[in-house]
Amino acid sequence: MSRYDFIRFGGFVNWADEDTDTFRKMKVCLPVKEPVEDDTKIGLISTDEDNPEEIAVSYSVRAAELIPWTDSFQEGYWKALIVAEANGAGTDVLLPMLKDAGLCLMECVFLMLRSDACKLFPVLCRLFPEVEEMFEIITWNDREYFVRELTLFRGTGGEYKTLVSVTGLQDVLVGKDGAPISDEAEAVDRKICYYFTDEEFLLPEERLVALAEDA
Numbered sequence: 001m002s003r004y005d006f007i008r009f010g011g012f013v014n015w016a017d018e019d020t021d022t023f024r025k026m027k028v029c030l031p032v033k034e035p036v037e038d039d040t041k042i043g044l045i046s047t048d049e050d051n052p053e054e055i056a057v058s059y060s061v062r063a064a065e066l067i068p069w070t071d072s073f074q075e076g077y078w079k080a081l082i083v084a085e086a087n088g089a090g091t092d093v094l095l096p097m098l099k100d101a102g103l104c105l106m107e108c109v110f111l112m113l114r115s116d117a118c119k120l121f122p123v124l125c126r127l128f129p130e131v132e133e134m135f136e137i138i139t140w141n142d143r144e145y146f147v148r149e150l151t152l153f154r155g156t157g158g159e160y161k162t163l164v165s166v167t168g169l170q171d172v173l174v175g176k177d178g179a180p181i182s183d184e185a186e187a188v189d190r191k192i193c194y195y196f197t198d199e200e201f202l203l204p205e206e207r208l209v210a211l212a213e214d215a
Helices: 072-086 091-101 105-115 118-127 167-173 183-189 205-214
Strands: 012-017 022-028 041-046 058-062 066-068 136-140 143-152 160-166 192-196
Touching (some): 066 105, 091 118, 105 118, 105 143, 136 160, 136 183, 160 167, 167 192
Parallel strands (some): 160 192
Antiparallel strands (some): 022 041, 136 143, 143 160
16 A cells, blocks of 8 residues: 555646646546555646646656545545444444545545544554554544644654644644633644644655754
8 A cells, every 4th residue: 555546647646836836627638647645746737627738737746745636426425434333333244334435545634634524543454554654643622633743854863753743633732812722722732833734744754854954
């Protein structure tokens, strides 16, 4: 199982385009050489019909610059999983449903982030045990949020380990005035050095480290 199983010839992906500082929906236009690693080059073409000049332009990017793009069927199936869990379905029901979805690891994580459905994390760990080494869960007000441990300034005198999370957690911990909403919220917020968007959070560790160190 590879974190890059979502990259398929003819399929769609989200590309973290540093030039525009946006995530762009792109189509994989060349066969993908296996195994895919961070530095594997992936051929892409734009899907932006509003910019005709982009249609014929191809890009060669590193796999590490890509995250999943999910379609309406995958999103609908994921919602069905959420409803089943909310109605009391156990792992014995949810695990076969997740297997039948045909989703790869990072597609599942992407859908989980976008739907705030981290309660399915234990089921995901059963199907993809390696996910426990990539992500952790933190609970606030009975809701679960993803966190990742990063090592910043590695190899220097200032090296240290810290946690990063998603902006969804920041939104419930910190008020509009920029201050934590309570002492308890401040205690949690102090553990988090940086908050990423859902899309950014799925980027490889090297990208997250660079963003956090530049903050």
